[in-house]
Each structure stands twice: as C-alpha cells, then as structure tokens.
Amino acid sequence: MSLRSIFLPLLTLILFSSCSKVPISNRKQMHLLNEHDLIQMANLQYEEFMTNAEVLPSNHVQSKKIQKIGEKVQHAAESFLKKNGHSHRVDGFAWEFKTVESEVLNAWCMPGGKVCFYTGLIELADNDDQIAAVMGHEIAHAIAKHGNERMSQQLALTGIMKLSGVGQKDSTETKTAFDYVFSGSASLGMLKFSRVHETESDKLGLVFMKLAGYNPNESISFWNKMAEQGGFVPQILSTHPSDETRINDLQEFIDTELDNYVD
Numbered sequence: 001m002s003l004r005s006i007f008l009p010l011l012t013l014i015l016f017s018s019c020s021k022v023p024i025s026n027r028k029q030m031h032l033l034n035e036h037d038l039i040q041m042a043n044l045q046y047e048e049f050m051t052n053a054e055v056l057p058s059n060h061v062q063s064k065k066i067q068k069i070g071e072k073v074q075h076a077a078e079s080f081l082k083k084n085g086h087s088h089r090v091d092g093f094a095w096e097f098k099t100v101e102s103e104v105l106n107a108w109c110m111p112g113g114k115v116c117f118y119t120g121l122i123e124l125a126d127n128d129d130q131i132a133a134v135m136g137h138e139i140a141h142a143i144a145k146h147g148n149e150r151m152s153q154q155l156a157l158t159g160i161m162k163l164s165g166v167g168q169k170d171s172t173e174t175k176t177a178f179d180y181v182f183s184g185s186a187s188l189g190m191l192k193f194s195r196v197h198e199t200e201s202d203k204l205g206l207v208f209m210k211l212a213g214y215n216p217n218e219s220i221s222f223w224n225k226m227a228e229q230g231g232f233v234p235q236i237l238s239t240h241p242s243d244e245t246r247i248n249d250l251q252e253f254i255d256t257e258l259d260n261y262v263d
C-alpha cells in the first residue's frame with residue numbers, strides 16, 4: 001500500500017473528526033468515533049456485565065458507600081467542568097455506581113459514566129478518601145474521553161477505517177471498529193490506557209476528589225498499598241501501572257499545583 005493511499009484517508013478522517021482539549025493538561029486530542037455511539041455501546045456492555053456479575057443490592061453497606069462517594073465525586077467533577085467551560089464533556093452521560101462481589105482488586109468507569117467497584121478493592125481501602133481517589137481517577141478517564149481517544153489511536157495507526165465509513169461516522173462503522181479493537185474479548189471497562197492518559201487521570205482525579213471534600217494525600221497511600229500487594233499483580237495495576245515515578249508525580253502535583261484548581 002502506498003503512503004498516499006494510507007495518508008489521504010487518514011487526513012480526511014481527521015477533518016471529519018472532533019478535536020478538543022483535555023482540562024488541566026490542555027492537551028489536544030482527536031476523536032474519530034461518534035461519542036454518542038460509543039456511550040450506547042458502553043451502556044449495553046455495562047448491562048451485560050452486571051447481568052452476569054454478583055451485584056450487591058443497593059441497600060448493602062458497601063453499595064451505599066460507593067454510591068455516596070461516587071455521587072460526591074461526580075458532582076464535584078461536574079461543577080469543575082461547568083466553571084471551566086468543559087460541561088460538554090459529560091453530554092449524554094448517565095452516571096451509575098454499582099458494586100460487585102468479587103475478590104478482584106479492580107474498579108472502572110466506562111465512557112458515559114457507568115462505574116463498577118469490586119468488593120476486594122473496597123475492603124483493601126483504609127478509608128473513604130482512598131476509595132474517592134480511585135473513584136476520581138476512574139471518572140477522570142471517562143470525562144477526559146480516553147476510551148474514544150484510545151480506540152481512535154488504534155484505528156488511525158492500523159488505518160483500517162475506510163474514508164466513507166468514518167466520514168459518516170455511522171454506528172455500523174463504529175461497531176466494526178469497536179469489534180476490531182477489542183476482538184470481542186475485552187470491555188470498555190478494561191481498556192489499557194497510555195501513560196499520558198494515566199497522568200491526566202491522576203491529576204483530574206485529585207482535583208475531583210479534593211473538590212468533593214476528600215484528602216488527596218490518601219491517593220498516595222492507596223497506590224503504594226496496591227503496589228505492595230506481593231505475590232500477584234492486582235488487576236487494576238495491569239491497566240493502571242503504579243510505579244515510583246507515578247507516585248512521585250502525584251505527590252508533586254499535590255504539593256505544587258493542586259490548590260490552583262480547587263479554590
């Protein structure tokens with residue numbers, strides 16, 4: 001395949017796609033997939049996942065905890081977005097906070113605001129602040145639209161989208177792209193993000209949790225605790241690598257920048 005045949009469609013792709021800037025980092029990002037379609041697919045996946053999972057009833061003490069922390073962080077995040085002219089980032093979101101019975105140390109938030117916490121992770125956390133740290137980070141991935149961007153990057157790299165399909169952005173094309181990127185096995189809750197995405201979510205997450213009234217220093221304690229889980233790698237770390245650099249970056253942001261965003 002000639003360079004021309006690869007780049008011409010890609011150039012047109014970008015012209016038809018939406019570009020926006022991520023809050024705080026001000027990084028420009030490219031979205032090739034229709035966000036509405038992506039959210040619809042995420043909602044279906046969420047429903048399917050919950051049908052097969054052991055979901056705790058809404059009056060269970062752990063469910064209530066996750067619901068309470070989730071709503072607080074969500075409201076703080078939405079206020080921050082409104083104040084800074086980014087409200088469009090939660091267009092079409094229908095937040096839900098569910099807790100599933102599982103020893104797996106994991107939590108995630110799909111595009112569109114569907115959140116899942118596993119009891120294993122809740123039990124490992126020392127306090128609500130640590131749960132809020134994870135909540136803030138996961139919600140930040142959805143608000144920063146990292147899912148759409150991650151899929152768009154994969155698609156642009158592999159050049160599998162055809163000129164006509166992407167320009168129209170119809171849901172059939174999006175579905176094809178979705179199937180390709182995930183090969184039908186992974187879910188939107190299990191996406192592997194880039195280091196850039198992780199850093200952005202760390203910072204946004206700290207802002208959201210602090211605005212919600214939680215102690216951001218507990219994020220350091222929690223990620224250190226996760227990194228110390230000897231013997232096996234907690235699932236959340238397979239998609240959220242936690243190393244010394246990351247912990248140092250978190251601490252530096254707390255010490256030098258965080259207050260600029262929470263006044």
Ligand SMILES: [Zn+2]
Nearest residue numbers: 198201239240
């Ligand atoms: Zn992450």
